[in-house]
Amino acid sequence: MYSAFVSMVVIFTAATQLTGYEIMERVVNAGRWHDLKGAIELTLVSSSGEVKKREMDFYTKRYEADLSRMIMILKAPPEVKGMAFLLIERKEGDDERYLYLPAMRVVRRIEASGKGGSFMSSDFSYYDIGGVKLRDWTFQLKGEEEREGQDVYVVEALPANRKVEKETGYSKIEYEIRKDIFLIWHAYYYNRAGVKFKEYKLNEFHRLDDGSVIAVDFEMKNLVTAHRSRIRFVGLEVNTGVPDKLLTVRALRRR
């Protein structure tokens, strides 16, 4: 009880002194994991209520706080079963994207412009999927508030340079960070015309054995089209030692 009280005091004291950047740094490090594996359910819901589901296995490994590799293997719908997608994030230059087409038995690198393109036709962009990139933004703490029963930090992120704005398509992001777990609770995305057009919402998080946390169910809603996309992790396993060789182009080709 005493230790819990001391921890709370420490967290409280530390928290009151945090800057916007420090808060987001904590967000990036909220889940102390090196690798993850499991399944992903990606559900797309159109404004008229039509639903499209994709199921895939995934493996990801973190090499630096905000630099990782990820492979996804589609399981459903049946026509695309076996398609595999590899994303290699690069500190400098464009991220690398590779795709394995089981029908053609070939791997191709996909070169597409920017990071703001839609991830598998969802409301998440490839950039969103990669998580917060601290070097790309300047963060400013705008206040501390209570939102939907949770105490949050309100942090405003502005692009560090024009390239980031151009590539992501975001002129501003407003984050609401839960004070208790340092996960993004809500986020609002503004396009380059300054219009708020997307809203992120955390539905569920998972607490790892070491007490750190990871978002496992979250969704993005396009405020203009009312289209929604939800990502849900199923059967998540943490730090199982996903081998590096699984996250290579060669591994993709050998599938």
Add this chain to the structure above:
Amino acid sequence: MQSGQYSGNLLQRFLLVFVNYPRLTAAVILGVTALFAFQLRLLHMEPDISEALPKWVPAKKAYDLMGKLFPSRDFMLVVIKSPDGVFSADFIDELDKLTKHIEELPQVYSAVSPANARVISSSEGVISIKPMVEVVPPVPDNMQEFRRVFNQEIPLKENLVSSDEMYAGIMVFLRKGVRPEEGAEAVLNTVEKEIHRKFWFGAAGRPVINYHLGKGMARDMGILTTVAVIIAFVILYLTFRTPRGIFLPFAVVAFTIVWTLGTMASIHHPISHSTNIMPILLFSIGLADSIHLLSRYFSALRTGKENGEAVRFSLKELNLPVIFTSFTTMGGFLALLTSGIRSLGELAVFTSLGVFYALIITLTLLPSALVLLGRPRRLQDASAGLGQNLHSFVWLAVSRWRKYTIALFVLFMMFLAWGYTRIHAEFNSLENFRKSSNVRQTMEVVNRIFAGSVSLSIMVSGSDGQMLEPDVVRRIYEFEKFLRSIPHVNEAFSYADLVALMNRVFTGKEEIPRQVEKVVDEATGKEVSIEGKELIAQYLELYEMSGRGEEVAASLDYRRANARIIAFLDTEAGSVLSGVRKKVLNYLEGHMQGLTFLLDGMSEVVLAVNDLVVRGQKVSLVASLSIIFILNLILFRSLRYGLLSIVPLIFALFVNFGLMGVLKIPVNLMTMVTTNIAIGVGVDYAIHYLFRLRTLRAWKLDDKSAVRETLEVVARPISMNALATGLGFSVMVFSTFVSVAIMGFLIALAMVTTCTGALLILPLINQKGGE
């Protein structure tokens, strides 16, 4: 007759209550007007022509269904002229910036221009899906290469660069749920802001037409009403030359318009392209009863009656004809409900309501105000004012010059009969705009040197996943080729093009994969057989993963059960569109077995409106004549008078359609309204004439004397009324829209012809035979 007199007396007693309590009556009317005026703030406009269609029309169903299934429904093309040609570095750079700004608008689903059009290529294991400006950066030395790559790699280029390479097109697809005119406004404002008059620009497509219709409607409402007021002022002055003779009719029509628009606002009903003309209609129609009532009032005063007595006398004399002419006008309008065109139905209902309001206000406020104002200080001389000697001239025409008059009529009718054979139906939204307007000029440019401004969407539907079957994709691909082979169809595209392009990237062949394909496994080097359906699904998945999922989504739904093919045509001519439609349907019926299909797009709306107009014109014409005949049968309780009352109308309709044929004016939505207005309003003259004639005959006057005396009493008010109403309608010739201008001309003409029918044809007939 007994019951008629009783009801007449009862009605008279009821109306005299208002005259007996003039202050209270005026206060109540003013109070109600204030309430309706307060509601006017809620009034809004709905210029979308597709809203004119009833929900059961296939084009409307398809329009609504496509809006549900696909993320984008409406398309517009922004056209920008480059002084140095499209393929100049600075221009492409400007175009790139502008396209990005347009893409960022919340109303826009996607925007494609020569700058950001995607180039799909493959080399050494890399598939590249990048915009033109990234594949060939727009710097002066690169522009030859830019042009080569664009012409070689970009599909749909016919709508991106004009055939003379002087204009660039930005194809803008609006998000579903966005009102077309609001989307167009946002896009046009952005273009205006970004290119700052550096380049000439214009836009085409249904959203743009709606936007300009909305703007024109607002302008028309302001300007035309003002002109109508000025004209009415002049006519009322020339007729009565007293302040009350001018301002009281004005108050009646102003209050009528406020009440009617206030009612629409209260029930959140928008003003459409049809109801837009309603204030002008009510203005002209609303004046009629006031003119009759005031004419009788002033003549009663001149006979020495005291003010209150003159008011009561006028009411007693005219309450029945005024009520009946209002009901016949309402009947004429309500017959438009049979046309099946929603917006015309709305015009019918609200104008009828307005006529009813005008009747209430005329019979309550006008007599009350006359009582409150007291006897005018001076009275206009009976011989002063316009048309005092008209009845003498008419009498000569129907008596001494009878044979010549009849001969003239016969000749005129023969000429019109020839014109009648040349009548045709055509709804052309392009020709609805004046030649000098930017929207018309742009659409003419687009139709001349781009793929075209008129879209035709074809939705092909099957079971879940069926649109991925190679056989189906191939049929759609072939169908697109067929579409392009039809004259006036200059471009067509769908997801099948993306499949063919992706196949080229992987196999070098721009074609649709077969049912079973053989490929070499990169890992083992062995040849393996694969399902074409899987290959197509994976091509599309790959394309979506490249980050341009919206291009697939715009043409293929989630369930892969519905596909949309969009074609562009360079004309709105109904005859051409129906020819194209016939060919398309024949092809689909012959080649799309096992699948269903629906047609949508601007061309379908045009055809559906034409179809409804042709059918609706006949039905509403017969319905309005029947309604009028029945109402007059009830009023006069005489078959002969009932039939006589529609004679001037048939004459007016003959003149109307005959002249339309002679002047090559096509029958369309607006001209269709003309006939009903002509019938509804024009019958008033016949009623006033016949009512008076019947009264005089009841006094046992012989035919000749009865006709002569009738003409003496009614010729002036009827002709003044026709002049006021006709001139009121004629202000529509100043409309932004050609069809409204033509409508104004035709209604004004109909007022003259129905008036002529009542004052010339009826006396000619009445003189010959007895009752």
